[in-house]
Amino acid sequence: MDPMSPLALDDSRIEHRYVALSGVRLHCVVARPSKPRPGAPPVVLLHGFPEFWYAWRHQIVALQAAGFEVWAPDLRGYNLSDHPRGVANYTVERLADDVAELVAQIGPGPAHVVGHDWGGMVAWWFAMRHPAQLDRLVVLNCPHPGHQLAMMVDPEQLRRSFYMIMMQLPGLAERRLAADDFAVIRSTYRREPSSGPLADAEIDAHVAAIRNGSPTAMVNYYRALLRRSPFALRRALRPIDRPVQVLWGMADRHLGFRYAEPPAKWVWHCRFDPIPGASHWLHLDHADAVNTAMLEFFGVHDPSLGPSGARP
Numbered sequence: 359m360d361p362m363s364p365l366a367l368d369d370s371r372i373e374h375r376y377v378a379l380s381g382v383r384l385h386c387v388v389a390r391p392s393k394p395r396p397g398a399p400p401v402v403l404l405h406g407f408p409e410f411w412y413a414w415r416h417q418i419v420a421l422q423a424a425g426f427e428v429w430a431p432d433l434r435g436y437n438l439s440d441h442p443r444g445v446a447n448y449t450v451e452r453l454a455d456d457v458a459e460l461v462a463q464i465g466p467g468p469a470h471v472v473g474h475d476w477g478g479m480v481a482w483w484f485a486m487r488h489p490a491q492l493d494r495l496v497v498l499n500c501p502h503p504g505h506q507l508a509m510m511v512d513p514e515q516l517r518r519s520f521y522m523i524m525m526q527l528p529g530l531a532e533r534r535l536a537a538d539d540f541a542v543i544r545s546t547y548r549r550e551p552s553s554g555p556l557a558d559a560e561i562d563a564h565v566a567a568i569r570n571g572s573p574t575a576m577v578n579y580y581r582a583l584l585r586r587s588p589f590a591l592r593r594a595l596r597p598i599d600r601p602v603q604v605l606w607g608m609a610d611r612h613l614g615f616r617y618a619e620p621p622a623k624w625v626w627h628c629r630f631d632p633i634p635g636a637s638h639w640l641h642l643d644h645a646d647a648v649n650t651a652m653l654e655f656f657g658v659h660d661p662s663l664g665p666s667g668a669r670p
Contacts, residue, residue, distance in 0.1 A: 424653055
């Protein structure tokens with residue numbers, strides 16, 4: 359399956375574009391609305407592990423229908439974006455700065471930024487490092503970095519996150535991911551979404567994107583994070599004074615609910631929206647609930663828009 363357009367979104371206003379940043383080139387999907395919402399910032403969607411731009415397919419459709427210009431990049435190391443070698447190329451600062459450069463190239467004004475999982479971590483750091491480029495922030499199932507120290511000494515959370523320790527072993531994580539035709543990835547998408555397994559073609563698209571990118575680069579996100587002193591990362595934290603929405607799938611198997619809400623010390627204006635029954639993959643298994651909450655947060659109160667963002 360061609361990872362440029364897996365199960366292609368049937369819309370002539372969607373295009374693939376490469377954007378050159380400092381030392382890396384990102385592949386982006388750009389969706390433009392037929393009727394732009396006056397004054398609406400563009401929306402940048404940041405995927406998590408082990409996904410790529412296509413993980414946001416339900417949100418792309420909804421946001422575009424609501425009048426937003428949408429940019430969904432493959433983060434560095436994923437799918438069709440560049441994947442530079444070396445763990446140092448995957449620090450949270452570098453990843454956040456990629457987003458800042460992308461937003462600067464999209465237009466002169468700030469953007470709404472949405473991140474899930476690792477994309478959520480990048481979004482948190484982008485908000486702290488580049489507040490002038492942010493209008494509103496939405497984070498899906500990714501704890502604020504201010505929780506990292508507590509999570510590292512929480513036995514229950516360590517049990518849930520043991521895979522992150524395995525990620526640190528050179529070569530082992532890559533072999534584990536690729537074993538038996540990426541069986542661990544296929545099993546994740548068949549077992550974890552609370553609405554049921556993804557279609558085989560959708561799973562094949564994710565596996566094709568991993569083959570096209572770099573499993574080592576994907577794992578380097580975890581290596582770069584855990585090789586940094588948590589105390590040094592904590593010293594780098596800055597308050598976020600922009601409006602923030604946290605959407606949290608309450609049936610997440612990987613992240614404990616006690617870390618769902620960000621510390622008030624670091625996030626000053628937060629709207630917390632738990633989604634009962636949703637898994638870690640809430641943008642897939644509870645897409646309508648995610649889209650409705652996110653559009654409302656972005657100021658969309660159009661009764662002619664259905665819950666998926668499409669007009670009935």
